[in-house]
Amino acid sequence: MARKSKTSAKPGGFVSTTVEIEGRTETRIVEMPAFEPAAWDDKAELGIVGARVPRMDAPERVTGRARYTADITRPGMLHAVILRSTIPRGTIRTIDLTRAAKMPGVFDVMGPGDTPAGTRLFAREISYAGQPIAAVCAENERAAQNAADAIAVEYDTLPFVVTFEQAAAKDAPKARAKGNMMENAPLVMNRGDIESGLKAADIIVRREYRTPVQLHTALEPHGAAAEWDGDRVTVWESTQGIFRTRENVAKALGVPLSKVRVIKDYMGGGFGAKNGAGPHTYVAAVFAKRVGRAVRCLNDREAEQTDSGNRPSSVQRVTIGAKKDGTLTAIFASIDVPLGISGWEGGPGQIYHEMYACPNVRTEETFAYVNVSGMAAFRGPGYVEGAFGLEGAMNALATELKLDPLALRKKNFTKREPRQGRPYSGNNLLACYKEGAEAFGWSSEDRSPKSENRIRIGRGLAAQVWPTGGGPPAYALVRMNSDATIDVLAGTQDLGTGARTVLSQLAAESLGAKLSDVRAIIGDTESLPYTGNSWGSMTTASVGPAVRMAAEDARSQLFEAAAAMLDAKPGDLESRDSRIVVRDTDRSMTFADVTKKLGNVMIIGKGSRGPNPADTAIMTFGVQFAEVEVDIETGVVRVLRIVAAHDAGRIINPTLAESQLEGGIIQGLGYAMFEERVLDHSLGIVMNSTMHDYKIPTMADIPRIDAFFVGGADPVANHTGARGIAEPPVIPTAPAIAAAVANAIGVEISEIPLTPWRVLAALEKKR
Amino acid sequence: MRLTVNGRVHELDPAPAVTLLELLRDRLSLTGTKLVCDRGECGACTVQLDGEIVYSCLTLAAACEGADVLTVEGLATDGKEPSLAPLQRAFIAKDAAQCGFCTPGQLIAANALLARNANPTDDEIRAGMSGNLCRCGTYPKILEAIRAVAAGEFELKPEARKPEAGAARGS
Structure with missing residues (x-):
């Protein structure tokens, strides 16, 4: 049953609570909700929550009616194009905008010094190739591009660094004035004592793992349209966070929050890279102000692939100590990450501390700034890279100890979150191991390759953990119209994840309404209550409880109104399929009967997300098994099969949640097999910025995927019982595939992507 | 030039460099078809031209004279009563x-x-x-x-x- 939050705060009072966002823990002061709905545990009788309801906005998406930011047009709208630097470091000596300004169709041109300082646009100092240096606004994109091409720029070039080694070298050119190393020191996380842990070990394995830069490659590029009405600006933005975008725009342009409206209806993928405003937003907004017309600015594909964020590469030197029976005694990792010109410490280290029971764990992560476009959060940031190192080393340890890698993981299962010793809200990882192994047909004996043919089959596995509790603040309203249709209002975003559907299901269930009467209205800062960014797999667990509470509040009001009409007490009423029944009688009326009588007297339910349970770790767990075939003559790997078993608490819509699992696995497969940004080290530019040269998986690359959920509701996490699921499935896929390839060819894999030449190089080591 | 799009006949005069995708999205406001890579690598702009699939981002509009184009907006048209395919x-x-x-x-x-x-x-x-x-x-x-x-x-x-x-x- 639900553990009570260790707070005595009364409804309306304010309490402190912690929220984990992509591995970062934030403390927030939050008001206690007016009431807390009873948690839905596994015994709760639910009909709409848990049902395989079709995605409610799918009709819009399959007819072309869904309007994305890239489809926004406004009367008289102009188009802006950004000119970007072609050198990685230096200074703009001269930039001549006059010719561009006179080109046909051009309305306005901006360069260094022409935008408010808060936009940080068009600096003369260049610190990476692709940095915006000027922009053109014209009647169409073609005219704007032609004019941008006519801008003459002369640079004074400076020496630059694009790799970690270059950045770390003595007397290296400075990517940033304050130095190339973040904080000038590694980020150290430690528990216990590594030295004594290694002394206690019967066996020590030392390995080095390398992961590539992965590009988000969302099909809809970053983009915005902006239009001013007097001193108020409306921004249409393809974003995971409308309120954060509003904050960014208000701050950059020096405009009050109340005068910035951000709208996002549909978006074509984000994956972590679209968490706020960017250069395109400011360019659109500033031009729109200067020209007095709406302006749209979309990244072209090259800009999207080279200057919209990425998952940074890593080198992870891992040392693991263990007893003969596999009990871990020490985990140590020294990690290098070149972030690009900007970024944050969402590094590979965290998962080393969180996955297994081990008394002594230490990570030392060094983050370097280099003269390349900055990183951004990318689905499971840090944990994806870290899992490749940690799970690779665990598989190496299993091989050395001649232990079943699954048994090794079960042996080191942790009953409590190992960093602070907190209990989990729920943890079915052992059940994931069991059910995943059964579904895959995992056997500890039957894994070594028997074939002497050139096609070798191999099997491998890897596990995953990820913080997914979500948390406050998040608010929602549930409004009943006079015809008993129901509007769910929450200022959240649907990235293609299914938020509209899931929130509608929660509202319909709580109200006892027909799902077809419910519509979720999201994505507008001006008319909707605040919710946070859709990042960190947090939307369902953050906004869901607020929507449920708002719907319960609306139902209470509806019952109050209906009680008089039915000559009953509110407490004797029940609702289902938009009908109110007096318990144990045949007296009933439909929602519409009630709302019709009320006319435009509105029922408006209000909900907010309460604090998280105190001292509790809320995580999603899982394991994935991979089967591959490797052609040892050509080095070509084909993934044949992936089995994925994950525990994310209650699954509100299994169909949509399975789509999240499959999507994560497929991005993980791309990371394992093909995806790698290639830099020209002598020029400091990206070599593969097209979708032909940067390879993401196609339908022809997809194996059989059997992805499912294990366990049930998690009523401790929050009163809906749901945790997050979007990011966890991408985490273990690459190490599972690498383990399967290693099993197939009898050589450990230490670097991805597993392109044929890399596999052949691994085979060469064996000979 | 004459172009039939989703069963409707249009009389159009595209500039020589305008692509079929631009014509569909910007001139005819059929924004269902998307621009992603702009170089025939991703398939997001796929339409049927006289039944054959083409990348509309690489197809010059002026070369489509007299052709019959099907976009996503045309899939659902079923006689006079709109219905999903x-x-x-x-x-x-x-x-x-x-x-x-x-x-x-x-x-x-x-x-x-x-x-x-x-x-x-x-x-x-x-x-x-x-x-x-x-x-x-x-x-x-x-x-x-x-x-x-x-x-x-x-x-x-x-x-x-x-x-x-x-x-x-x-x-």
Whole structure:
């Protein structure tokens, strides 16, 4: 049953609570909700929550009616194009905008010094190739591009660094004035004592793992349209966070929050890279102000692939100590990450501390700034890279100890979150191991390759953990119209994840309404209550409880109104399929009967997300098994099969949640097999910025995927019982595939992507 | 020049450099078809031109004189009563669209595939659809949807030729 939050705060009072966002823990002061709905545990009788309801906005998406930011047009709208630097470091000596300004169709041109300082646009100092240096606004994109091409720029070039080694070298050119190393020191996380842990070990394995830069490659590029009405600006933005975008725009342009409206209806993928405003937003907004017309600015594909964020590469030197029976005694990792010109410490280290029971764990992560476009959060940031190192080393340890890698993981299962010793809200990882192994047909004996043919089959596995509790603040309203249709209002975003559907299901269930009467209205800062960014797999667990509470509040009001009409007490009423029944009688009326009588007297339910349970770790767990075939003559790997078993608490819509699992696995497969940004080290530019040269998986690359959920509701996490699921499935896929390839060819894999030449190089080591 | 788009005849005068995609999106406001890579690598802009699939981002509008174009907006037209095509209903039922940005191109590619080969094997579907990229990873669901349509699972019965009864609509 639900553990009570260790707070005595009364409804309306304010309490402190912690929220984990992509591995970062934030403390927030939050008001206690007016009431807390009873948690839905596994015994709760639910009909709409848990049902395989079709995605409610799918009709819009399959007819072309869904309007994305890239489809926004406004009367008289102009188009802006950004000119970007072609050198990685230096200074703009001269930039001549006059010719561009006179080109046909051009309305306005901006360069260094022409935008408010808060936009940080068009600096003369260049610190990476692709940095915006000027922009053109014209009647169409073609005219704007032609004019941008006519801008003459002369640079004074400076020496630059694009790799970690270059950045770390003595007397290296400075990517940033304050130095190339973040904080000038590694980020150290430690528990216990590594030295004594290694002394206690019967066996020590030392390995080095390398992961590539992965590009988000969302099909809809970053983009915005902006239009001013007097001193108020409306921004249409393809974003995971409308309120954060509003904050960014208000701050950059020096405009009050109340005068910035951000709208996002549909978006074509984000994956972590679209968490706020960017250069395109400011360019659109500033031009729109200067020209007095709406302006749209979309990244072209090259800009999207080279200057919209990425998952940074890593080198992870891992040392693991263990007893003969596999009990871990020490985990140590020294990690290098070149972030690009900007970024944050969402590094590979965290998962080393969180996955297994081990008394002594230490990570030392060094983050370097280099003269390349900055990183951004990318689905499971840090944990994806870290899992490749940690799970690779665990598989190496299993091989050395001649232990079943699954048994090794079960042996080191942790009953409590190992960093602070907190209990989990729920943890079915052992059940994931069991059910995943059964579904895959995992056997500890039957894994070594028997074939002497050139096609070798191999099997491998890897596990995953990820913080997914979500948390406050998040608010929602549930409004009943006079015809008993129901509007769910929450200022959240649907990235293609299914938020509209899931929130509608929660509202319909709580109200006892027909799902077809419910519509979720999201994505507008001006008319909707605040919710946070859709990042960190947090939307369902953050906004869901607020929507449920708002719907319960609306139902209470509806019952109050209906009680008089039915000559009953509110407490004797029940609702289902938009009908109110007096318990144990045949007296009933439909929602519409009630709302019709009320006319435009509105029922408006209000909900907010309460604090998280105190001292509790809320995580999603899982394991994935991979089967591959490797052609040892050509080095070509084909993934044949992936089995994925994950525990994310209650699954509100299994169909949509399975789509999240499959999507994560497929991005993980791309990371394992093909995806790698290639830099020209002598020029400091990206070599593969097209979708032909940067390879993401196609339908022809997809194996059989059997992805499912294990366990049930998690009523401790929050009163809906749901945790997050979007990011966890991408985490273990690459190490599972690498383990399967290693099993197939009898050589450990230490670097991805597993392109044929890399596999052949691994085979060469064996000979 | 004359161009038929989704059964409607248009008299147009595109500039020489205008692509079919620009004509559809900017001139005819048919924004279902998407621009993604702008160089024929991703399939998001796929339309049918006289039945054949083409990348509309690489097709010059002026070269399409007299042609018949089908876009995602034309799939649902069924006589006078609008109704979703079996492929569209299958994509909804199988959850074959996440963000949906590639979906119009996927649908048109699938439509052309099934017109060429009414009973494709899974490998034929994979080969036929591998020119259409999806970053959300809906491929298994797209495969299922096409397979189901080929098996006749989503054929419209004559009496059912009306808008989806009871289908939930968000917006």
